[in-house]
Amino acid sequence: MKLTALVEATAYRMHVPRWAVAPTSGAGAATHGGRVNRPGVEALYLALETETAIREYQQVSTLLPPGTLTSYQLTAVPVVDFTSGYSASAWAPIWEDFYCDWRELWFNQRVEPPSWVVGDAVIAAGAKGILFPSSLAKGGTNLVLFTQMLTAPDVLEVFDPGKALPQSQASWS
Numbered sequence: 001m002k003l004t005a006l007v008e009a010t011a012y013r014m015h016v017p018r019w020a021v022a023p024t025s026g027a028g029a030a031t032h033g034g035r036v037n038r039p040g041v042e043a044l045y046l047a048l049e050t051e052t053a054i055r056e057y058q059q060v061s062t063l064l065p066p067g068t069l070t071s072y073q074l075t076a077v078p079v080v081d082f083t084s085g086y087s088a089s090a091w092a093p094i095w096e097d098f099y100c101d102w103r104e105l106w107f108n109q110r111v112e113p114p115s116w117v118v119g120d121a122v123i124a125a126g127a128k129g130i131l132f133p134s135s136l137a138k139g140g141t142n143l144v145l146f147t148q149m150l151t152a153p154d155v156l157e158v159f160d161p162g163k164a165l166p167q168s169q170a171s172w173s
Helices: 027-032 050-058 093-097 102-108 114-124
Strands: 003-015 044-047 068-081 129-133 141-145 155-159
Touching: 003 050, 044 050, 050 068, 050 141, 068 141, 093 114, 114 129
Parallel strands: 068 129
Antiparallel strands: 003 044, 003 068, 044 141, 068 155, 129 141
16 A cells, blocks of 8 residues: 655535534445445545535536535645555555445445455555545645544644534534
8 A cells, every 4th residue: 555644734525404414424435325424433434625525525417416615734644645646566455446336336236345344454554545536636635534543743623613504413404
């Protein structure tokens, strides 16, 4: 694995407005799993560019559902740098399946996605997350952080100086 340090980096995420009350939580992805986290593993999926965050939120829909674009300031050391993609000379063979259709495998076939094995290996190696190219935003970079792996001096702060994000679910009752 190629490791790098993210120090005083900025990242972005579009949140479903109802769940913007917990912008640094990875609990939502832990509920059903995600590309590289199996159910029960908290993960926060971010983007390094605003356009990438929007495209990832929109997915393949032609319409953009309501969302709350949020900025983060973070330091995470180390993270895996998979931004150059798979190369047999640099990565274990399991990484070739990083972009598998994990939803099809898990929800339709009930087969463990190989990308979850990648996530397990990253966590076992002590890395805090993975940088990887977006498959939805050409030239964009995603970052998944395993929030339970973050420890001092790691930092994950949502930028909300005016306290505009909802503070509880009371807004939605």
